[in-house]
Amino acid sequence: MKYISTRGKAPALSFSDVLLAGLANDGGLYVPETLPHYSKEEIASWADLSYQELAFNVMWPFVEGDIPADAFKSMIHDAYANFNHQAIAPMVQTDNNEWVLELFRGPTLAFKDFALQLLGRLMDYVLSERNEKLVIMGATSGDTGSAAIEGCRHSDRLNIFILHPYQRVSEVQRRQMTTVIDDNVFNIAVKGNFDDCQGMVKASFADQSFLNGAKLGAVNSINWARIMAQIVYYFSSALSVGAPHRKVSFSVPTGNFGDIFAGYLAKKMGLPIDQLVVATNQNDILHRVIAQNDMSRQSLNVTLSPSMDIMVSSNFERLLFDAHGRDGAAIDDLMSRFNKGDVSLNDQAWSYVKEHFDSYKVDDEKTCDVIAKVFADTQYLLDPHTAIGLEAARQCRKDASVPMITLATAHPVKFPEAVEKAGCQTPVLPEHMKDLFEREESYTVLDNSLSDVQAFVSNNI
Ligand SMILES: Cc1ncc(COP(=O)(O)O)c(C=O)c1O
Numbered sequence: 001m002k003y004i005s006t007r008g009k010a011p012a013l014s015f016s017d018v019l020l021a022g023l024a025n026d027g028g029l030y031v032p033e034t035l036p037h038y039s040k041e042e043i044a045s046w047a048d049l050s051y052q053e054l055a056f057n058v059m060w061p062f063v064e065g066d067i068p069a070d071a072f073k074s075m076i077h078d079a080y081a082n083f084n085h086q087a088i089a090p091m092v093q094t095d096n097n098e099w100v101l102e103l104f105r106g107p108t109l110a111f112k113d114f115a116l117q118l119l120g121r122l123m124d125y126v127l128s129e130r131n132e133k134l135v136i137m138g139a140t141s142g143d144t145g146s147a148a149i150e151g152c153r154h155s156d157r158l159n160i161f162i163l164h165p166y167q168r169v170s171e172v173q174r175r176q177m178t179t180v181i182d183d184n185v186f187n188i189a190v191k192g193n194f195d196d197c198q199g200m201v202k203a204s205f206a207d208q209s210f211l212n213g214a215k216l217g218a219v220n221s222i223n224w225a226r227i228m229a230q231i232v233y234y235f236s237s238a239l240s241v242g243a244p245h246r247k248v249s250f251s252v253p254t255g256n257f258g259d260i261f262a263g264y265l266a267k268k269m270g271l272p273i274d275q276l277v278v279a280t281n282q283n284d285i286l287h288r289v290i291a292q293n294d295m296s297r298q299s300l301n302v303t304l305s306p307s308m309d310i311m312v313s314s315n316f317e318r319l320l321f322d323a324h325g326r327d328g329a330a331i332d333d334l335m336s337r338f339n340k341g342d343v344s345l346n347d348q349a350w351s352y353v354k355e356h357f358d359s360y361k362v363d364d365e366k367t368c369d370v371i372a373k374v375f376a377d378t379q380y381l382l383d384p385h386t387a388i389g390l391e392a393a394r395q396c397r398k399d400a401s402v403p404m405i406t407l408a409t410a411h412p413v414k415f416p417e418a419v420e421k422a423g424c425q426t427p428v429l430p431e432h433m434k435d436l437f438e439r440e441e442s443y444t445v446l447d448n449s450l451s452d453v454q455a456f457v458s459n460n461i
């Protein structure tokens, strides 16, 4: 499998090279040159597989030729070994034909564990084969950071620097990152927002001279391997409600567009997906572009669903690449116009986007109402991001006979503010985190300055 850049200028790379490269050197994102396609019969034959077996089948074409099958199987096994449910991604029914897919059963209680516990192992494997080391820079609005740290901390080939927006992640999220005291883990609180952090990571890929020859890698969903691992649970959940013999719809709380992009790929790979619903909070650029072709950048709001406080959604570029007939030059031009301010899509591209996605925006007040109502009706406690997904699912649903699955992207224990505003009680921390609030923290607060952040990184590698 070869991977090409959405901007069309960077060289095509193998899986292992894409895994370590992160962002392409033309500023684009890597995507597979072609996608595997599975027949209905083949997908049906996977119905009885364990999550790990299914993960191998779905992902194998993407890594074949680069990673030996036995090594890949063993990494998959280890990546999911400490999830707290046998099914890895269990489903809960919240109403007639309405389901919640619990993606928070991993060690850091958010969907990021699905990809990041595997990514750390894949990186360690490839780096060991090559006898190389990698400096990781990642941006987080709260969940990627802890999952990436957990996935990478045990590798002596990785030094990981995670940038989070100062005072804009929940206390549980911050402590999950900052209480990991390892020599290769560095937490930076940037006095800015998530977009500033993500911008600094991308700028660091564009000019790596500050690293004095060290190599830079990515843990955000700009890294193709993140998307690849997130495709699997669309297959597992769809199979458990009767696909491929019936259609299935998904609603996805969306920020950086990585998770729902994985669903779009699952559809292209043969899964009969009816609707893909993009659910946003007040930071609604994705809803605006889908509903009104308005891709203008606005200032970022602080919300009760902080992990989705994102305006510049990295992975939307991967979709736009398809929407523009995979024309890298067109994407290069579009993204440079976007970076300067307003932009709208041409008719053909906008039609493509609307053909594949529905969207809905949910504000904080409604988020709390949904948490409260679902809890009153079912005794099931949603986290604020999942509540946004569920509300969007209910508002956008076109066919009640098609099962609608909302991705539960995080555990409510991470977001006590929203849970309590909804009039519910925050659950207790799970056993492995029960002393989280007593643990020592270590992090560095820096100004919203690329040179300050890069100087910190270069002084600590
Ligand atoms: C809890 C939670 N829900 C939803 C999202 C949005 O996912 P994505 O960025 O892949 O769109 C994130 C972070 O990205 C998250 O942490």
Ligand SMILES: N[C@@H](CCOP(=O)(O)O)C(=O)O
Residues within 6 Å of the ligand: 139, 140, 141, 142, 143, 144, 145, 219, 220, 221, 222, 255, 256, 258, 307, 308, 314
């Ligand atoms: N919500 C994310 C933001 C980063 O997204 P990613 O999927 O590109 O890593 C977070 O919690 O950090």
